[in-house]
Amino acid sequence: MQKITWDIQYLSPPPAIKYCKKCGKKTEYLCSGLFRINAQRKYLDIWLIYKCLDCDSTWNMTIYSRINPKNVAPKILDGFYSNNGELAKRYAMDIELIRRNGAEIGLPKYKILGANINFGTPIELHIKSSYPSRLKVSSLLREKMNLSQNTFKQMINSGSIRSVSGLNLKKCRLQADAILIIDKWPIEG
Numbered sequence: 001m002q003k004i005t006w007d008i009q010y011l012s013p014p015p016a017i018k019y020c021k022k023c024g025k026k027t028e029y030l031c032s033g034l035f036r037i038n039a040q041r042k043y044l045d046i047w048l049i050y051k052c053l054d055c056d057s058t059w060n061m062t063i064y065s066r067i068n069p070k071n072v073a074p075k076i077l078d079g080f081y082s083n084n085g086e087l088a089k090r091y092a093m094d095i096e097l098i099r100r101n102g103a104e105i106g107l108p109k110y111k112i113l114g115a116n117i118n119f120g121t122p123i124e125l126h127i128k129s130s131y132p133s134r135l136k137v138s139s140l141l142r143e144k145m146n147l148s149q150n151t152f153k154q155m156i157n158s159g160s161i162r163s164v165s166g167l168n169l170k171k172c173r174l175q176a177d178a179i180l181i182i183d184k185w186p187i188e189g
């Protein structure tokens, strides 16, 4: 069996979707990459700043609320003060954190790196993602394999595409790495 690996490369963190007062509707907020830190006596409040895509209104996503700075690793604390890009990305990719802050999660921009599937041979496909995301595995498969909704359904129903770990491929989102088996399939047309 041929083994193929796809790496999902995220070009942007997911937008946070929430109500914007100025726009008067739910909009996408994008991570600015900047932290805001507020010191009150011994404690710190730390936020990651988001901006409404439509009107630039800001929304501060809470990372820490009234935390004693002694309880934060010095390197991380420096990262907050210097707006370290990797640190901002780590929080911006944290779906649970965004959710706990009362926002919904939008879809990140991404690229699929890896070889195309040749339907002539059975394939073990590894889809790798360094972060859990809201991307649907079915969308990734259909996009990269250029499959119509109908063909994709037929392949799922007949078991020609299946998940080694029992994921529901019609619905599931990419939580971690996924391993799939793709059998030979007569190409459309």
Ligand SMILES: [Zn+2]
Pocket (backbone or CB within 6 Å): 020, 021, 022, 023, 027, 052, 053, 054, 055, 056, 057
């Ligand atoms: Zn707005």
